[in-house]
Amino acid sequence: MSGTARKRAASTTGASSSGDQRGKRQRLPATCEWILREAAxxxxKDIENVESPVLWIHGPPACGKTFLTQFILEDIQREETGAVTLATLSYFCxxxxxxxxVLRSFLVQxxxxxxxxxRDRAIITEFAAEVAPGDDVLPLDETYRLWDAFSSVIPDLDCVRIVIDGLDELPDNNAQPSAFxxxxxxxxxxxxxxxVTKLLLSSRTVSNIRRATAGSASIPVTAASVQEDLELFIQTELAEHPGLNPWRRSVCAAVLEQAEGNFIWAVLAVKKLAEEAPLSASLEDEEQFSESLKSIPASLDDLYLSVFSKQAAGLTRSQVLLRDQILRWILFAVRPLSLVETANAIDVESxxxxxxxxxxxxxxxxxxxxxENGVLKPVHHSLREFLLRDHPAQKEILSVERGSSNLRIAKSLVTYLAHPSFSSIEDPLNSAHFPTTHPLAExxxxxxxxxxxxxAYDTNLQASISQFFSKPTNWVEWADKLLPHFLPRSRLQIPPRPFNTARFLHLFILKAQLVSYFKEPEKTAFANMVEDSLRLTYESFVAQAQSKSGxxxxxxxxxxxxxxxxYSWLPKYKSQGLAQLQAASFIISGASEPGAPDLGITVSQALADDYKRAGRYKDAQHILEGLISNARLSSKDPRQMFAIDSLGWVAMRLGDMEAAQTYLEDAKTLAAQIYGTQSPMTxxxxxxxxxxLGKLGRHEExxxxxxxxxxxxxQHRDDGVPLPKDSISQLHTLGAIFMQEEKFREARDTYRVVVDDRRKIFGGEHGMTLGAEMQLGIALEKSGDQEGARKLFENLLPxxxxxxxxxxxxxxLxxxxxxNMW
Structure with a gap:
């Protein structure tokens, strides 16, 4: 990274250029009116018709669905509603x-x-005013709470119309809560x-929305539907290219005939023809241009290829590289990057x-x-789909394949974090100055x-990663400062936990992902190096704090x-964690400084968790009972919910099912208030x-x-739908419920999912993996596989x-x- 790579806040603005890329197109007058003739x-639209609450308008990419949605909104907002108070909510994804x-926007509207x-206004206002959990819990996914607030007020409205365009364009599930x-x-x-409710969804014809709207009315957007609109649209495009005036009528007819209702194809076709239009209207030129009309690429993919080929011929090598860099970041970034972030990313790469x-x-x-809004985007979702597909011809003119693109991005980000400016971060991370000087840091x-x-597998990237961790400077600043500071803003799924637990859980999951990128024997060597570095670093932090602060x-x-x-994540040192927590508990019990009471709560939670893992359930119960009686913990404090939930689990392990039921019902109620009634925490x-309840014989409940x-x-088993991150620990409990119900094969299959996941993330020696393997062995035995159970237990015990x-x-056990098997 160049010495000035950090300071790029002013590098992305300049003289104004053509406005085509800078604003959203507006719907043309007198278009989209065909929808008014559709009976569905x-x-x-008839608010008295309760038989049609849901309407799905769907069609292929670039058929004008967004403009149609804009027209529908204008149409329904023009209506006189008489005595009925009508609310119209809209969102363009x-x-x-x-x-x-989406839900937050609806509440604001x-x-x-x-x-x-x-009454409902008070509900939403109170919801907005509630203090969300802060640094004591990571992260807070507001989606479920927002849904609770939204769905609770809908029944009280006289009538509400909900119109959403482009739900299919939400980011991929790998960066979204897959359960919602x-x-x-x-x-x-x-x-x-x-x-009281009318819902209209406009999207491409995709399976999840088809499934959601099954049995409801739908209107396909076809080439015939939009023919008149497309002709007017093409004429408007032609007006932007005076060079096509001599052939305006023939161009319009040819493009209209071949477009098959695709507006983006029409735009690109007109621009391609404008580039090829002759300078004169001679007979020879007209004959040549007629051939151009006949040779317009038939499909949108072919037209995109044609545009890229034309670009490649007119760009220098460095410009082609810049284009591909921009497209890579647009396509594969977890979230859209601002122009400032993109400029810094490309700066680092090149x-x-x-x-x-x-x-x-x-x-x-x-x-x-x-x-749009300072963010680079593909001109249309269809371009994104085109670039992500595997076209042999595309490889000749583009370098945006998924594996190689992520490789280039990963190299750039490792290089960025390894820059000397991150070896010792002096600016406060929460200052206004830091994001200006380090725009790509988050x-x-x-x-x-x-x-x-x-x-894609690459030994050079492995070497960069190993070098990053071999020096206890930059990686320490990343793991100890940058990552915990930015973690609440992550788009990736992070199971909610008390802050320190969530922070280190996520750090060790990241470590496991990095280890998986290596192959043996480098894999084991790298894992040992990172674990040793983490241990030695945090041991030195303790010594430094004790020396410097007392x-x-x-x-x-x-x-x-x-x-x-x-220590809790390192099998060799797991037993030493308790001593650190007991020392911390002893110190904090006599502390009187500001902040000591809150820190004491964190220490108690961590100590109780350690006792739980060690099987010392009585000790854990004693600490947790003290926690839930702590006056500093309000009913809406997530730490209270975690303590009560843990206490319920401990009571169950101690055999006190009545107390366990009471605690867990209270925890469920608190989790619903804090996270939402259907959240993973609830x-x-x-x-x-x-x-x-199963242990109490209440199987139906x-x-x-x-x-x-x-x-x-x-859905995971039958359709391959990824499980939400926190579902794995819950599946462990579900396996126990199957065992109670004597559904031993279901229990066996469930525990196998858990074991596979925990081995992948935590390795084979971690306590969480060992516990899941033990339950799998019991399920194997109960399901009749005595030999499989015996082999598993013999491997597991040592x-x-x-x-x-x-x-x-x-x-x-x-x-x-x-x-018993012998």
């Missing part, structure tokens, strides 16, 4: 959108509407309240300062990109490992907590409660509580003893199982 639309942003009753199916939730809500990226991007990418800190895990300072306590977290308490998780497991010690309850 008229039925949906793009790559920045999430289910949470409702607050601005006269249709909202005072917004199309299905909205469709179910509309059907449940058909007397080691060259990009003067006025906005103007240069338009110059090298031409009509293929647009700039993205690099959060997502460099993601890009490594998606990169052995009984709050900073020393914080560092003891950090070290205990690190599901966690539900599933543990289901296990307790247990079954109802597990329905969501069983559906996730079915690893358990090494990691947990001879006196751990799980070790005793496995020994007993083996004795």
């Amino acid at each position: 639309y008229r039925s949906w 793009d790559a920045n959108s999430t289910p949470a942003s 409702l607050l601005q509407s006269r249709a909202l009753a005072d 199916d917004l199309p299905s939730r909205l469709a179910d809500l509309a059907r449940s309240h058909a007397a 080691n060259a300062f990009i003067q006025d990226l906005e103007a240069q991007a338009i110059e090298v990418c031409g009509s293929l990109i647009k700039i 993205y690099a800190s959060l997502y460099w490992v993601y890009h490594v895990s998606n990169a 052995p009984e300072s709050l900073e020393a306590v914080r560092r003891l907590l950090d070290l205990a977290e690190v 599901l966690r308490s539900k599933v543990t409660l289901a296990e307790v 247990a079954e109802a509580l597990c329905s969501e998780l069983k559906e996730q497991l079915r 690893r358990q003893v090494k990691a947990l010690g001879e006196n751990h309850p799980d070790v005793k 496995v020994k007993g199982e083996l004795e």
